[in-house]
Amino acid sequence: MNSSKDQFLQLVRHRVKFPLFLLTKLPAAYFSGxxxxxxxxxxxxxxxxxxxxxxxxxxxxxxxxxxxAAELSTGVLAMMHTYKSNPTISMLVIGLEAAYFKKATGITTFTCGQGLDINQTIEDALASGEGxxxxxxxxGKNExxxxxxxxxxxxSFKAKKSLA
Structure with a gap:
């Protein structure tokens, strides 16, 4: 793994820095737990x-x-794979589908295992210059x-055009 991904992982795993990010940038998620x-x-x-x-x-x-929670499980992977990229990558949620199967009455744990697929999509966007x-x-599963x-x-991922 490259150093920018390592740096991002350290930020997310930090006891203070990532909760502070949630509080300032995603306050609804922070206060929802x-x-x-x-x-x-x-x-x-x-x-x-x-x-x-x-x-x-x-x-x-x-x-x-x-x-x-579901979006963050995907978004944090996308953020990791775009962190400090050059050129910078714009990322945007353009669709959401959901199915609910059972009442969530305790801790619900969302898992996304597609980090490498996300990385490949970002690499394709960089290589092609297209979104x-x-x-x-x-x-999401219960306890x-x-x-x-x-x-x-x-x-959606797209490389931003440099102004230089």
Missing amino acids: VRVTQIEEDKAVVTVPYKWFSQNPFKSTYFACLAM RTIKIKST DGELVAEFFITW
């Missing part, structure tokens, strides 16, 4: 608890909080390992 619990080059794991700030009137985790998209899966929700998030 969304947290990155594991990140590697190919995989990210993100949790969201059922608590007062993330609840809905049906005594389960609000669907939008589940979506934030590229990828549909990424994030699976008993039961499927709670499945998300498919479509990301």
Whole structure:
């Protein structure tokens, strides 16, 4: 792995820096309790608890909080693979599909194992000079390992033109 990815992994794993990033850039995720619990080059794991700030009137985790956790499990991988890239890469969510299977009444853990696919899409965008998209899966399970929700998030990546 290259040094910029190592640097990014250190930032995400830092006890203060990444929570501060969430607080300042994604405050809804921070206050809902969304947290990155594991990140590697190919995989990210993100949790969201059922608590007062993330609840809905049906005594389960609000669907939008589940979506934030699912999106972060894919987005943190995309951020890692674009961190300090030259040229810089723009990234944008352009699609979201979700299926819910069970009430989320405790900690829901979202896992995305497509980090290498994301990296390849970014490399293709850089090589071609054209935008590229990828549909990424994030699976949410409860503490008993039961499927709670499945998300498919479509990301777009494009190299920004330099002004030089």
